[in-house]
Amino acid sequence: MVMTAQQLADLMPDATQIESDEPEIESSLHYAQLALLVACLEWLWRDRTDFFIGANLTIYFSRQQLKHRDCRGPDFFLVKKTQKHPRKSWVVWEEDGKYPDLTIELLSESTAEVDQTLKKELYQDRFRTYEYFWFSPDTLELEGFRLVNQVYEAIAANEAGWLWSDGLSLYLGVEDGKLRYFQPDGQRVPTPEEAAWQAQHRVDQLAAQIQAMGIEPEA
Incomplete structure (x- = not known):
């Protein structure tokens, strides 16, 4: 018997139930920073339902990757033009092929090299993530990149040292040792x-x- 495409799809496991496989956050300082980024954006966009924020959540982008447990997940990522509801992980092929529009990595001594090389290449070449930022809660280093002709180019800081995000329509900047969002007029979110x-x-x-x-x- 020849099976229809729908019948084949019905036999496939529900990939949306795949659990995240990310390691624990490096430190309480990193956890507090991640929680701050999530809470402020959730508050600012409290009336919107067209986005998803992932915090220390695995992104599964191919079945081969899943088979080999080759997990990749930014500390913080944002997907726009999607439905806002809880997820156990972000499974690209279950989300209309959508990848993050923006990612933020919180650097630590053990992850900085990977975040600044391998993950940067992954987000640029495979994910095609429009904007990528990294921030160190320890050293307060902040860098940002934006895709220009399919290659990441550094985002220039303004006089305050803040970096503009097109995806957020906000600045990212350091205040009192923490990474915060700022409105175009300079008001802190x-x-x-x-x-x-x-x-x-x-x-x-x-x-x-x-x-x-x-x-x-x-x-």
Whole structure:
């Protein structure tokens, strides 16, 4: 009996259930930095449902790679124009062939050489990831690259030392020893906690101004 393409597909295992196979984060400093990057972008894009953020999550890009357990996963990656929902890993052939639009590696003494050579080549030549950044939470080194004619070219820093990301429409820059996002006007993208504090601070300021005018706020 000749099987249809759909019948063949129905017999294939569900690759979306493949677990991530990434090693643990290098240190608490690296973990805190990764959590900060995720939390701030999730807050900024809280009304959007067309993106996915991967944090220390394996990207499976070929069945051969999966067979040999040749795992590759950036510390942080962003895929745009996709559905926002939890995933156990990013399986390219289950995601309409989509690769990350942006990746960030957090350098450490044990991973820096691979991140700056082998992974850079992978993201440039195989993933065709538009923008690639690396940052060291230890030395505060920050570099960024953008695909130009299929080759990574270094992104020039502005006067503040920040790097512009076309994919994010934000700057990436170091402040107080941490990698943060900054709006085009220079405003730092807050964490949810910082945003809540800022909102409460504005309420308190407004209440103080009203009282200074001799108007008692209603109970």
